Amino acid sequence: MKQLRVKVTNAVGLHARPAAVFVGEAGRFASQIRVRNATRNTPWVDAKSILSVLTLGVEPQHEIEIMADGPDDTRAAEALQQLIASDFAGKI
Template sequence: MQQVTLTLTNAVGLHARPAALFVQTAARFRSNITVRNVTRGTPPVNAKAILAVLTLGAERGHVIEIIAEGPDEADAIITLKTLVESRFGEDGG
């Protein structure tokens, strides 16, 4: 199992386009991947399910925890961490 805790710094957090990018990225991996909103204390949800990710209500400044477990867990964590840290390709913040 691999995990990472990150702070969302993009303008809208995990809503609409960023959430879609997050889910599409997670879906590329075979590992089971969950994400939870640490700030709101939500339970973990399937990171490959757009509706589940949207229910987190993860906004700018919120802390999220991503956990991956499976054959490509390390790559999944690195890739998702990079995506979040890049602010989902948004300019500015």
């Protein structure tokens, strides 16, 4: 199991297109991946569901936690952390 924390720094937080890109990246991995908004102290939700990720209400400067569990959990958590840390690397 791999758990990481990352601050969201893109202009609009994690909604609509950014959420879709985040969930698309999560879907590339076999591990179960969960995410929560630490700033708002939300429950953990499925990182592979856009609707679930939208419930987190992630705004710029919020910190999220990513927890992956499975065969590729370290790669999955680090890839999602990197995606956010790079402001979605030109994918939005």
